[in-house]
Amino acid sequence: MSFKLGTWVLLAMLLLSLEAGAQISPGELAKVHAHLEGMANCTQCHTLGAKVSNEKCLDCHKEIKARLNESRGFHASDKVKSKDCIICHSDHYGRNYDIVHLVKDKFDHNETGYKLEGKHATKDCKDCHKRDFIASNELKKKQETYLGLSDQCLTCHEDVHQKTLAVNCQNCHTLDAFKPASKFDHNRAKFRLKAKHAEVACEKCHTRSLRNGKDFQQFTGLQYNGCVNCHKDPHENKFGQTCAQCHVEESFRSVKSLGQFDHSKTGFKLAGRHQQLACKLCHKVSVTAPVKHERCTDCHKDYHNNQFRREGKSPDCSECHDVSGFNQFSFSIEKHNQSKFKLEGAHLAAPCFECHRKEKEWSFRNIGERCVDCHKDIHQNGINTKYYPSQRCENCHKVAAWNEVQFDHLQTSFVLEGKHSTTSCKDCHFDPQLKEVANQKFNTKTGNCESCHKDIHQGQFKDRRVDYCVRCHGFENWKPEKFDHNSTRFKLDGGHKDVACIKCHKVVTQGSTQFTNYKFKEILCVTCHLR
Amino acid sequence: MKLNNAVIHQIFITFLVLVVAVVVSILLYMGFDYYTIPLEERHFHPLNQSFRASGVVGHGLGIVGTFLIIFGVFSYMARKRLRVFSRIGILKHWLEFHIFLCTLGPFLILFHTTFKFGGIVAVSFWSMVAVFLSGIIGRYIYLQIPRSIEGQELTLLELEDQKIEMNKQLRQSVTLDESIYELTSNLSGAEGKRVRFFGRSKDERMALKRLRMELKQQHIPEIRSREIVQLFKDQLTLKSRIGRLVSMQKLFAYWHVAHLPFALIMLVVMIIHVVVALTFGYKWIF
Numbered sequence: 001m002s003f004k005l006g007t008w009v010l011l012a013m014l015l016l017s018l019e020a021g022a023q024i025s026p027g028e029l030a031k032v033h034a035h036l037e038g039m040a041n042c043t044q045c046h047t048l049g050a051k052v053s054n055e056k057c058l059d060c061h062k063e064i065k066a067r068l069n070e071s072r073g074f075h076a077s078d079k080v081k082s083k084d085c086i087i088c089h090s091d092h093y094g095r096n097y098d099i100v101h102l103v104k105d106k107f108d109h110n111e112t113g114y115k116l117e118g119k120h121a122t123k124d125c126k127d128c129h130k131r132d133f134i135a136s137n138e139l140k141k142k143q144e145t146y147l148g149l150s151d152q153c154l155t156c157h158e159d160v161h162q163k164t165l166a167v168n169c170q171n172c173h174t175l176d177a178f179k180p181a182s183k184f185d186h187n188r189a190k191f192r193l194k195a196k197h198a199e200v201a202c203e204k205c206h207t208r209s210l211r212n213g214k215d216f217q218q219f220t221g222l223q224y225n226g227c228v229n230c231h232k233d234p235h236e237n238k239f240g241q242t243c244a245q246c247h248v249e250e251s252f253r254s255v256k257s258l259g260q261f262d263h264s265k266t267g268f269k270l271a272g273r274h275q276q277l278a279c280k281l282c283h284k285v286s287v288t289a290p291v292k293h294e295r296c297t298d299c300h301k302d303y304h305n306n307q308f309r310r311e312g313k314s315p316d317c318s319e320c321h322d323v324s325g326f327n328q329f330s331f332s333i334e335k336h337n338q339s340k341f342k343l344e345g346a347h348l349a350a351p352c353f354e355c356h357r358k359e360k361e362w363s364f365r366n367i368g369e370r371c372v373d374c375h376k377d378i379h380q381n382g383i384n385t386k387y388y389p390s391q392r393c394e395n396c397h398k399v400a401a402w403n404e405v406q407f408d409h410l411q412t413s414f415v416l417e418g419k420h421s422t423t424s425c426k427d428c429h430f431d432p433q434l435k436e437v438a439n440q441k442f443n444t445k446t447g448n449c450e451s452c453h454k455d456i457h458q459g460q461f462k463d464r465r466v467d468y469c470v471r472c473h474g475f476e477n478w479k480p481e482k483f484d485h486n487s488t489r490f491k492l493d494g495g496h497k498d499v500a501c502i503k504c505h506k507v508v509t510q511g512s513t514q515f516t517n518y519k520f521k522e523i524l525c526v527t528c529h530l531r
Numbered sequence: 532m533k534l535n536n537a538v539i540h541q542i543f544i545t546f547l548v549l550v551v552a553v554v555v556s557i558l559l560y561m562g563f564d565y566y567t568i569p570l571e572e573r574h575f576h577p578l579n580q581s582f583r584a585s586g587v588v589g590h591g592l593g594i595v596g597t598f599l600i601i602f603g604v605f606s607y608m609a610r611k612r613l614r615v616f617s618r619i620g621i622l623k624h625w626l627e628f629h630i631f632l633c634t635l636g637p638f639l640i641l642f643h644t645t646f647k648f649g650g651i652v653a654v655s656f657w658s659m660v661a662v663f664l665s666g667i668i669g670r671y672i673y674l675q676i677p678r679s680i681e682g683q684e685l686t687l688l689e690l691e692d693q694k695i696e697m698n699k700q701l702r703q704s705v706t707l708d709e710s711i712y713e714l715t716s717n718l719s720g721a722e723g724k725r726v727r728f729f730g731r732s733k734d735e736r737m738a739l740k741r742l743r744m745e746l747k748q749q750h751i752p753e754i755r756s757r758e759i760v761q762l763f764k765d766q767l768t769l770k771s772r773i774g775r776l777v778s779m780q781k782l783f784a785y786w787h788v789a790h791l792p793f794a795l796i797m798l799v800v801m802i803i804h805v806v807v808a809l810t811f812g813y814k815w816i817f
Contacts, residue, residue, distance in 0.1 A: 025649070026652070028649075042811070046811045046812075049811070049812045051811060090574045097574065
């Protein structure tokens with residue numbers, strides 16, 4: 001009974017076990033091999049009696065086989081090629097088993113035949129091993145692969161030279177850095193860099209621009225026969241295009257020879273005194289260093305210390321001076337007359353220094369416009385200031401000459417009438433005994449006739465009036481036109497009317513003086529007639 | 532002399548246990564790191580080459596473990612069933628050796644699997660586990676059936692004689708109240724009471740309590756008192772075994788139905804596994 005029961009249980013369990021054990025796989029295959037799951041597929045990888053053979057692996061992994069045949073790549077390296085595939089790439093470790101299992105830190109890229117040097121050694125695998133850089137369409141389809149890259153730089157790197165240079169980048173560039181192209185030797189180029197050219201930044205000659213929408217630096221097709229291909233001609237072709245006649249490559253400032261140099265081709269023609277100067281006097285730094293020359297003061301000191309500055313700006317010296325010398329000047333009377341102080345009369349003949357160099361220094365500003373600023377007032381204490389207030393000389397004098405005086409005598413209390421009006425001033429005001437004009441006094445006259453005239457009547461008519469002369473005399477002449485004998489004590493009537501004056505008024509001598517006697521002590525007939 | 536044999540036997544048994552413990556410990560110690568990492572990472576572990584199922588160590592464990600089990604199973608079967616071997620050694624010792632081989636073997640197989648239980652061979656493995664566990668249960672049932680020193684099952688009559696003999700011994704040892712002597716006769720037995728497999732019934736516990744009280748009242752020395760209690764307990768055990776005997780004999784018959792087929796399944800699938808492995812060229816060191 002028990003045997004029967006046991007037999008049935010055994011059979012049932014065997015059936016169950018066979019059902020459960022339909023697959024003899026020792027474990028799930030990795031994802032990439034999942035399609036090989038199932039009993040029918042065992043021999044896809046396993047060789048009966050010989051475990052897993054490399055041939056079976058390589059039958060599928062043709063890309064590896066091809067590289068092994070060509071002895072290229074990591075799998076063809078000495079370290080790897082002797083190993084069976086299964087040593088590194090086993091399976092049946094579950095779906096999530098990483099069958100490739102690349103340990104990036106430990107992977108020796110040198111084994112691949114492409115040594116990672118310089119900057120390459122610092123890059124992440126994915127920086128290079130990406131789909132974009134793979135040429136083969138077959139390999140591109142693979143979900144993940146490290147194959148398909150070429151050892152040509154342009155496989156991964158963009159050709160920034162846009163096919164203008166050879167494809168072998170390492171002729172010029174190192175693996176340490178793309179910039180600078182330290183393996184490049186400019187002396188292998190047609191244009192050898194000498195002296196200062198060797199120090200110039202590449203971009204100065206090899207300019208950058210946009211080409212095909214990308215930054216592009218031109219290294220080929222450059223014109224280099226003439227300096228002006230790169231350099232700007234500061235002389236604007238005045239000296240021709242053969243710069244090397246004067247300049248050397250060491251420096252623009254170093255000049256070969258100045259013997260043949262024609263300064264007139266520059267913007268500053270040497271003329272007058274400039275021709276006699278040594279170059280260094282103006283070209284203090286270097287003959288090639290630009291020298292400002294628009295204004296004289298670019299080189300010369302303003303001798304006049306900004307005296308001519310107007311609105312913050314001084315006029316150029318050339319407005320008055322020229323290159324023939326500073327002592328020469330072209331400041332004309334017309335120009336002077338445009339100033340506040342016009343030159344007229346005697347001023348026209350006055351030398352400049354009379355007014356402008358009163359001291360040691362020349363002075364052109366604030367030297368005064370009044371006469372007394374230059375001239376001495378010789379009338380001080382000699383003329384009452386009411387006739388030239390504030391020392392206004394022009395009240396009497398004109399610029400033509402000092403001795404041309406124009407004075408309105410009506411301003412004084414003494415009106416010039418008759419002969420007085422035609423008489424020279426000096427007849428009254430100048431004392432011939434005082435030789436210096438400056439000593440003349442005008443304020444000493446009192447209006448008294450006697451201050452100028454001599455009383456030939458010896459005081460016979462003198463009374464309390466200062467101008468007692470005018471009782472008889474006018475200003476036209478000395479005739480006693482205003483005298484009426486009838487207003488005297490002795491009226492002339494009868495025969496007296498026709499008698500000559502001298503008959504009665506005899507000339508008498510008193511000492512050394514002779515005069516006509518008009519005054520009698522007594523007016524008696526006998527005074528005249530009885531003698 | 533008899534005592535010496537028992538000591539030697541005990542030492543031998545201890546040695547066998549130690550062998551299992553040491554082998555398992557060594558394997559665990561050496562391979563713990565390897566066996567505990569996730570499956571996906573096993574391949575990259577330094578021990579993988581040797582400890583994987585097809586590695587030198589792993590494959591070896593499988594082969595040795597298999598041979599231990601095969602030998603353990605078939606030697607014991609031969610001793611039990613073939614007249615030629617029936618005279619060699621005591622059956623109990625053969626069982627113990629069978630247990631040793633079929634304990635160490637599965638452990639080696641367990642390490643051979645690298646604790647990866649998949650594919651057809653898993654059936655073999657789990658069958659092995661089932662046999663192993665059923666073996667432990669079987670061992671318990673086996674003990675419940677009183678046997679002669681040769682391991683032959685004793686009949687009910689023989690057991691009753693044994694019980695009477697033991698009661699006699701107890702009476703000679705100490706003079707107790709008659710009711711206590713009768714306790715063992717009255718308690719449980721095969722008289723339709725429920726069969727107990729574990730522990731003691733309430734009546735048995737009460738009887739033991741009464742015995743102890745009685746011994747105390749009579750001022751029996753401690754050592755002597757313990758001997759009497761042990762004698763009493765043996766008598767109780769024998770009594771309960773007699774009570775369970777029929778049930779146990781039935782149970783043991785059923786147990787064989789489970790233990791043997793699992794073993795067979797294990798062997799059959801294992802053979803398939805081995806054939807497949809050999810077919811694909813996995814020949815261990817050969």
